[in-house]
C-alpha cells in the first residue's frame with residue numbers, strides 16, 4: 292500500500308478508508324494499549340464539552356468503532372446520537388458494540404466531506420482523531436459547520452504535532468519507533484501504524500487548528516491541551 296500523504300490530497304480518502312478497514316478488528320485494543328488507556332479520559336472530556344448545552348441531536352463524525360458515540364449516548368440517553376464513517380469494517384465493529392450495549396445509535400456510512408444531512412440539523416458535533424485523515428481538512432470543517440445549527444457546538448479531539456522540546460522528541464521517537472513495531476505486530480499492518488504518527492507530525496498545531504475552525508465559521512473557538520499536549524480538545528460555537 293502507498294502511504295497516504297498527510298494534509299490535503301484528493302485521492303487520500305479511499306486509501307484511508309481501506310487502511311482503517313484493514314485494522315478495524317484490532318483498532319480498539321491497540322488504542323487502549325498505545326495510549327496506556329488515557330484516551331478514555333480524553334474522550335470523556337470531549338463528551339462533557341459536547342453535552343454542555345443539553346443537545347438533542349448529536350453527530351459523531353469519523354466515528355470509527357463508535358467509542359465516542361457510545362460514550363455520548365450513555366451520558367445522554369435521551370439525545371439522538373448518530374455516528375458516520377466511510378470505513379465499513381470500522382462501522383461493523385461499532386454496530387456490534389452498539390447491539391451489545393442495547394442502545395439505539397445509528398451508525399451510517401458517509402463521507403465527512405459530503406454529509407447526508409440538511410443544513411443546521413445538529414445541536415452538537417464531535418470528531419475524535421479523524422480530522423487529520425480528511426482529504427481536505429478545510430472542506431471537512433465547513434461541512435461540519437453546515438450541518439450544525441447556529442449556536443451549536445463542535446468538539447474536535449486531535450493529536451497535535453509533537454513540540455520541539457524534550458517531551459516532543461520523546462513523543463516523536465515513540466511515534467516513529469514504538470508505534471509501528473507494536474501496532475504492526477498486533478494489527479499485522481505496520482504501514483498503518485507508521486502512517487498514524489506521521490499524519491500527526493504533519494497536522495495543524497492547536498493554534499492553527501483554532502484558526503481553521505474560526506475560518507470555517509466557528510466563533511468563539513478555544514482549545515485545551517490534554518496530557519501535556521499529547522492530545523488536544525478544541526471547542527467551537529457555530530456562528
Ligand SMILES: C[S@@+](CC[C@H](N)C(=O)[O-])C[C@H]1O[C@@H](n2cnc3c(N)ncnc32)[C@H](O)[C@@H]1O
Pocket residue numbers: 304307308311352353354355356357358359375376377378381401402403404418419420421424425426
Ligand atoms: C483514528 S480513527 C478515529 C475513530 C474514532 N473517532 C475514535 O475516536 O476512535 C479515524 C477514523 O476517521 C475515519 N475517516 C477519515 N476520513 C473520513 C472521511 N472523509 N469521512 C468519514 N470518515 C473518515 C476513518 O475511516 C477512521 O474510522
